[in-house]
Amino acid sequence: MALFSRSRRRDALSPEVLTALMRTWLPAMARLQPDERERLVELTDVLVAGLRWEAANGFEVTDDMRVAVSAHAALLVLGFDDGLDSYLSVTSVIIHPSTIEIHGTRSVGGGMLTDTADSVIGEAHHRGPILVSWDAAASQARNPQWGENVLLHEFAHRLDMLDGVSDGTPPLADADQLRAWVGACTPALQRVRDGESTVLRPYAATNPTEFFAVATEVFFTQATRLREHEPALYRVLRDYYRQDPAGR
Ligand SMILES: [Zn+2]
Numbered sequence: 001m002a003l004f005s006r007s008r009r010r011d012a013l014s015p016e017v018l019t020a021l022m023r024t025w026l027p028a029m030a031r032l033q034p035d036e037r038e039r040l041v042e043l044t045d046v047l048v049a050g051l052r053w054e055a056a057n058g059f060e061v062t063d064d065m066r067v068a069v070s071a072h073a074a075l076l077v078l079g080f081d082d083g084l085d086s087y088l089s090v091t092s093v094i095i096h097p098s099t100i101e102i103h104g105t106r107s108v109g110g111g112m113l114t115d116t117a118d119s120v121i122g123e124a125h126h127r128g129p130i131l132v133s134w135d136a137a138a139s140q141a142r143n144p145q146w147g148e149n150v151l152l153h154e155f156a157h158r159l160d161m162l163d164g165v166s167d168g169t170p171p172l173a174d175a176d177q178l179r180a181w182v183g184a185c186t187p188a189l190q191r192v193r194d195g196e197s198t199v200l201r202p203y204a205a206t207n208p209t210e211f212f213a214v215a216t217e218v219f220f221t222q223a224t225r226l227r228e229h230e231p232a233l234y235r236v237l238r239d240y241y242r243q244d245p246a247g248r
Pocket residue numbers: 153157209210213
C-alpha cells in the first residue's frame with residue numbers, strides 16, 4: 001500500500017462522489033456489511049489515486065472508469081491483509097473503448113505460437129499492464145446476473161500470477177488448502193470440459209488459468225448459484241478470498 005499512497009493525486013474524489021460511483025458500478029456493494037463497505041471504499045480510493053491510468057488512442061479515462069475498475073480490483077482482495085500489495089506489479093491500466101485487437105507473436109499452448117490478430121475484451125500481462133474494453137466492462141458491471149465480469153477476470157489473473165506462474169492456483173496458505181483446492185477444481189474443470197457444468201461458461205475449459213478467472217467472476221456475481229451447483233468449488237474460493245458472498 002505504501003507504493004500506492006506515495007503517488008496519490010491531489011484531485012482525489014470526495015468521499016460522497018466516490019461512494020456514489022461505486023454504488024453505480026458495483027451493485028454488490030449494497031450487500032456488504034458496514035465494516036466491509038468502509039474498507040472497500042478505502043481500498044478503492046487508494047487504487048483510483050495510485051494506479052497509473054492510460055487510454056487507448058483518442059479515448060479518455062473518466063472517473064467512472066477509474067472507480068469501476070478500482071472497486072472490482074478492491075473487492076477481490078477485501079479479505080486479504082495488505083491486499084493491495086497484490087497489485088504492486090500492475091504497471092498501468094489501459095482502457096479501450098471497445099474490443100481490443102491483439103497483434104504480435106504469443107503462445108496459444110501446446111508449444112504453439114500464433115501471430116494473427118485477435119479480438120479480446122481484456123488482457124492481464126505478468127508484471128505489466130491490464131487492458132480492458134470499457135463497453136464490455138461497463139455493461140457487465142451493471143448486469144451481475146450475467147455472471148461475467150472482465151474486471152474481476154483480469155485482476156484474478158494477477159492474483160494467480162503472484163507466485164510467478166499463471167496456472168490457476170494462486171498462492172495458498174498451506175498444503176491442506178492446496179489439497180482441497182486441487183480436489184475441488186480438478187473435477188469442476190472436467191465438468192466444464194465434458195459440457196456438464198451448469199454454472200461455469202465453456203471458456204473456463206480453456207485451461208486451469210482461465211478456469212480460475214471465470215470461477216472468480218461467478219463467485220462474486222452469482223455466488224448463490226455457484227454455491228448450489230459447485231459447493232466444493234465455492235468452499236475453496238470462499239477460503240481463498242476469505243469472503244462469503246453467498247452468505248451476504
Ligand atoms: Zn483470461
